[in-house]
Amino acid sequence: MSHDRKFETLWHRRAKAFREEALPYFRYMGQSGFPAFMSLFIISSAIGYIGLIRHVPADFPFAVVGIAALTLVLCWSPLRTWLAAGDTVFLMPREAEMAGYLRLSFRYNTIACTFLAAAVFLLYLPIYLQGPAVNGGWALAIMAVVMKAANVWGAWRERRMTWPGMRRLMRLMRWAFTALTIAAWLTSLLWQAAGFTLLLGVLYVLLYRLPSKHRMPWERLIDEEARTRKRYYVFFGLFIDVPTLPSSIAKRPYISWLLRTARYANFNTFVYLYTASLLRTEMGGMIIRLLLLGCLIIYWFAEAVSLSGYGSIIVFFIFMGLIAVQLSGLRHVHRYSVWKHVYPLPEKQRIEQFLKVDRLAMLLCSTLLWLFAALPLAFAGMFMPSLASAALTLAYLAIRPGRLRKKLMLDEDED
Numbered sequence: 001m002s003h004d005r006k007f008e009t010l011w012h013r014r015a016k017a018f019r020e021e022a023l024p025y026f027r028y029m030g031q032s033g034f035p036a037f038m039s040l041f042i043i044s045s046a047i048g049y050i051g052l053i054r055h056v057p058a059d060f061p062f063a064v065v066g067i068a069a070l071t072l073v074l075c076w077s078p079l080r081t082w083l084a085a086g087d088t089v090f091l092m093p094r095e096a097e098m099a100g101y102l103r104l105s106f107r108y109n110t111i112a113c114t115f116l117a118a119a120v121f122l123l124y125l126p127i128y129l130q131g132p133a134v135n136g137g138w139a140l141a142i143m144a145v146v147m148k149a150a151n152v153w154g155a156w157r158e159r160r161m162t163w164p165g166m167r168r169l170m171r172l173m174r175w176a177f178t179a180l181t182i183a184a185w186l187t188s189l190l191w192q193a194a195g196f197t198l199l200l201g202v203l204y205v206l207l208y209r210l211p212s213k214h215r216m217p218w219e220r221l222i223d224e225e226a227r228t229r230k231r232y233y234v235f236f237g238l239f240i241d242v243p244t245l246p247s248s249i250a251k252r253p254y255i256s257w258l259l260r261t262a263r264y265a266n267f268n269t270f271v272y273l274y275t276a277s278l279l280r281t282e283m284g285g286m287i288i289r290l291l292l293l294g295c296l297i298i299y300w301f302a303e304a305v306s307l308s309g310y311g312s313i314i315v316f317f318i319f320m321g322l323i324a325v326q327l328s329g330l331r332h333v334h335r336y337s338v339w340k341h342v343y344p345l346p347e348k349q350r351i352e353q354f355l356k357v358d359r360l361a362m363l364l365c366s367t368l369l370w371l372f373a374a375l376p377l378a379f380a381g382m383f384m385p386s387l388a389s390a391a392l393t394l395a396y397l398a399i400r401p402g403r404l405r406k407k408l409m410l411d412e413d414e415d
Helices: 003-031 034-054 062-075 092-097 099-129 137-160 164-187 190-208 218-236 253-261 266-280 282-303 306-332 347-379 384-414
Strands: none
Touching (some): 003 099, 003 218, 137 218, 218 282, 266 282, 266 306, 266 347, 306 347
């Protein structure tokens, strides 16, 4: 058996092992009702999308929406290699024979990302063709294919770069170049967009030749694989207990000032602890991203007064539900921490203090999401959708603590 064939077999074996490891968690997820929630999300989104296509507002931001949607899916280029820390000892000496292994990783990730990019492109194309439509659909499709290939190539070159600062700078430039190219194709004539793309492409290639690079970025690929696995387990942790993984902490100075509002005292221990965990862990970052995306989409639906104003309210409840699901996972963050049994902490107050943090977080997130729906609808003279959603939100916030308290008490009984 050739060396490439041996490494390809290793790749397939590792991929199969991860699928078998993750499959039971997908079953638990299916039993939780999450697929039904996602079905509702897809149906609601489809209804809003069809309504938007039928009645596209005259002032719809065709170019802005296209740049935002296409840039995200064309630039996103993950790479799953299934590598682990021990590979720096056992596989690194055979680095020259890893071509077949990496080829499978590129094929696996590029196919999945291309399907996602194609889906977003096909969803955006009917909207674009009802607007200025400076260039045809086939020209945009060819541009999208070329930009996706360029981003896959650029992302791999970035992974190989020696210095982290240079890698981040080049990644930022790659996203900026992609957004500028998409903007040119959506707003300029074909020959102008093609010439601008050619100039940017030449500059793109020349810049990527400058930084020093590793031949095979072992540590970076291992770290990326570890982060990807962690995201899977963070998601599965919303439905069932999963193996403990090392947590990553982010400072987030733009929001960490909120921690100073929680009193640093013994009687307030768990309020401070859960607030710090929410603001600094990956869960907090996920909630922030959902919140920003939700505000943007809700504002678009509200400004367009889709479905007589109720389209934005449907999207509001979808994002509020997603944030609620993410936030409920906070109760598992310190569930198996040993120090709870070492330090003299007010354990009896833990449940009530956790519910306090959860209540405040849900109130802040739902209020911010609601404002992005209520204010545009108010300017349009529509108040009933906002009032109805406010009443339903307050009812949910009133019953949520009781449901969480039962889950927390059940967790304690299991422990």
